Amino acid sequence: MKTSFLLSSLVPAAAGVFQPSAHAAVREHLELEATLLAPYHGDARGARPDARTFTLSFEYPGLSGRRPVTWRLDLVAPSGRRVARWQGRVALVGRPADAAVRWTGSVAGHRPAPGVYRVRLHAASGAESVDQAWDIAVGALPAPALPRFAPLATGHARMLAVPAAGxxxxxxxxxxxxxxxxxxxxxxxxxxxxxxxxxxxxxxxxxxxxxxxxxxxxxxxxxxxxxxxxxxxxxxxxxxxxxxxxxxxxxxxxxxxxxxxxxxxxxxxxxxxxxxxxxxxxxxxxxxxxxxxxxxxxxxxxxxxxxxxxxxxxxxxxxxxxxxxxxxxxxxxxxxxxxxxxxxxxxxxxxxxxxxxxxxxxxxxxxxxxxxxxxxxxxxxxxxxxxxxxxxxxxxxxxxxxxxxxxxxxxxxxxxxxxxxxxxxxxxxxxxxxxxxxxxxxxxKDAQIVFTANGHLMGERFDNAGALHLQVAYASTSGRQAATVAIMEGVPGRNGDVTQLSDQADVTTTPAPGAHFYYAKVTQDDGKVLWSAPVWVAQAALP
Known part of the structure; x- marks a missing residue:
């Protein structure tokens, strides 16, 4: 069952027009900006450890006058079903404005099933719109199993001054x-x-x-x-x-x-x-x-x-x-x-x-x-x-x-x-x-991700027949750990949607004949994300 929420205590929008600033330098940036800060983990307090506050930030650089903005925020379950919605309005008057959305950590009065949920923001002002999305962890999630990885040397000594063996x-x-x-x-x-x-x-x-x-x-x-x-x-x-x-x-x-x-x-x-x-x-x-x-x-x-x-x-x-x-x-x-x-x-x-x-x-x-x-x-x-x-x-x-x-x-x-x-x-x-x-x-800046497919390094394009072994490697020297892994897949030229193939760091699949691309994402335990380059695979039909 979907639950919906409406925030009515925010600054009400007023109809009207806006004029560019007298300072010519900002005309290039005269556009709606909207960002979403979605804490990866909940507050971890009391009976509702998944509760957290989402912060929505809005700005219209160079604005002179009043600019109405409407927004909605959706919470989407791992299944793709929307389980909560918040809505509101702000009026920008030449300076940034924030809106705070408090989620209690429950859905329809119940604690949601554990998983990686997505928080989606849609903001609109006139004909302009901005969409933002971030993943959050709900419930206790098992840490992903990662392959052994000898980190690469770096230009600065944040990791290793020389390459690790292997x-x-x-x-x-x-x-x-x-x-x-x-x-x-x-x-x-x-x-x-x-x-x-x-x-x-x-x-x-x-x-x-x-x-x-x-x-x-x-x-x-x-x-x-x-x-x-x-x-x-x-x-x-x-x-x-x-x-x-x-x-x-x-x-x-x-x-x-x-x-x-x-x-x-x-x-x-x-x-x-x-x-x-x-x-x-x-x-x-x-x-x-x-x-x-x-x-x-x-x-x-x-x-x-x-x-x-x-x-x-x-x-x-x-x-x-x-x-x-x-x-x-x-x-x-x-x-x-x-x-x-x-x-x-x-x-x-x-x-x-x-x-x-x-x-x-x-x-x-x-x-x-x-x-x-x-x-x-x-x-x-x-x-x-x-x-x-x-x-x-x-x-x-x-x-x-x-x-x-x-x-x-x-x-x-x-x-x-x-x-x-x-x-x-x-x-x-x-x-x-x-x-x-x-x-x-x-x-x-203190983390690495490397993605390979049948030994081919991320960024490569290659032909393949039969099984495809995909592997995600991750390293950090700041004490962080990988919280979740996602291997994403798509089809170049299809103009469709990229979807998640696996939540494991080591997986073998046999693609359908034709062109494919794959890339990896690692989300750390602090919510910071790393993205690998894709690999592009031309899969041959089986004889």
Whole structure:
């Protein structure tokens, strides 16, 4: 039996319109943001140890006026049945707003059956909507049996300075592959930063970002500046000097090269975050030495090196393939982004050839935390699954999209790449790892996940006949344990739903003939999640 709840004590929404802020810098981020904090474990107190409080956070950066938001929160049992619902409304008036939802730990007055439940948030304001989902543990769950795993060496001594005996021949490097500085709308001082900056107005640029990230234990930092802000505006500056914009981009590339050369073991990357949010979608290009753009100044001069039509993703993918560039889907939404021929998250062969990563988790882009304490985190697994089902060969990444001068420090999440043991971390070895999809996403910088299929490492594509042995390996040096394991499966090109194959770390299956992909998730006992890269299997029909 489904139970439903309505919260009526929240701030009532009022009809009305909103106006953009007078500060032009925030127009790029003028969109509804909603996050869900769902504690993995209950309060563990008294007769209802599964009781907990869910925190819903809403924001509309740059808002001037009043913006109504409606939301609903569903609790879904392992069977897929919704067992509880809460609903409410808030009115945003230029500052973030939170709503607290208290779950007593019971369903229809009874203690629910143990299992992994899903908490789903849907928030809407006008035509905009945001969907978020996180898993929670209900009841006492047995710890999963994990295979013996010799952890990989890491760039920093958080795990092992040298590989353990029998370890895979790779070194893991952890970093943040999405951030901004003053070259676009980032680099704001932490003590006063609460959002995007006016382009090129903040004090801190790439020369400050790289040493900051290195001091905070990262092995790599990607500074990804908004490609359309090199004119010094979030709109189009009719007085922009194209030569100055191009020179700024080249200076950023030089800063990254020089810092990497002077600091072996740390990789400084510089590139662009291409696109816009409205009628668009942001993506990172890791390795373009050309500034791409569509804006022209009052004289009709292109404010870029190479012209790319705004929001034309098919054309961009084709150019990237021609140039040999590599990309990442940034915070992808389920609707209205990366549209080709009217279809969001649309597959193209060119896109598949160049897009290697999909952000599965971001911490808040406007966090000013420097102690990894940010609680606002967005989950994009549903959109990444849609891309995989469309046919993209993408691995998961987890980044911070920093706009304040706290590069990599807002939360403990990282993107991790596997570089062959003995090879230095360089732009070339990083790109080789990303193109091979030897990447995992983690919310815990002190943890590892490795996924194999018949001995093939995550990221690989291979032909198979007969049984398929899937194995998940996990390690942590911070005292954490794996609470749950999930092996997910899907079919590239089907455009359907990714489903869970198993809750075991070691499983053998015989796929149906045709194409399949599999990836693994490990949820730690503190609720932090790790995602492996998928493997892609072409299963032969039995004779």
């Amino acid at each position: 370890a895979l021949p790779y070194t893991v490097y952890y970093g943040n592959l999405h951030s901004q500085t003053r070259d676009s709308d980032g680099g704001g001082p932490v003590d006063t930063c609460h959002g995007a900056q006016d382009p090129q107005s903040a004090p801190y640029g790439p020369d400050a970002a790289y040493p900051y990230a290195r001091r905070h234990g990262l092995d790599m930092l990607m500074v990804s500046e908004h490609n359309h802000m090199y004119d010094g505006s979030d709109g189009t500056n009719p007085d922009a000097d194209p030569a100055k914009a191009r020179a700024m981009y080249q200076a950023g590339l030089a800063t990254a090269r020089d810092f990497s050369a002077a600091n072996p073991g740390f990789l400084a990357l510089y590139g662009m975050e291409w696109g816009v949010i409205g009628n668009g979608g942001h993506l990172n290009i890791f390795d373009s030495d050309e500034l791409l753009g569509w804006e022209r100044n009052g004289k009709g001069e292109l404010i870029a090196d190479t012209e790319t039509p705004k929001s034309d993703y098919a054309a961009l993918y084709a150019l990237m393939r021609q140039r040999g560039w590599t990309g990442q889907f940034n915070h992808p939404a389920l609707a209205g982004q990366f549209v080709v021929n009217g279809t969001p998250l649309a597959y193209t062969p060119d896109g598949d050839a160049v897009m290697a990563l999909c952000e599965v988790v971001n911490s808040s882009a406007f966090s000013n935390s420097e102690n990894e304490g940010e609680t606002r985190r967005s989950n994009f697994e549903q959109a990444c699954d849609k891309l995989l089902e469309a046919g993209y060969h993408v691995a998961f990444s987890s980044n911070q999209d920093n706009h304040c001068a706290n590069w990599g420090a807002s939360y403990s999440n990282r993107s991790a790449v596997l570089v062959p043991a003995g090879a230095p971390l360089t732009r070339a070895s990083f790109l080789d790892a990303v193109r091979a999809r030897r990447v995992f996403a983690t919310m815990d």
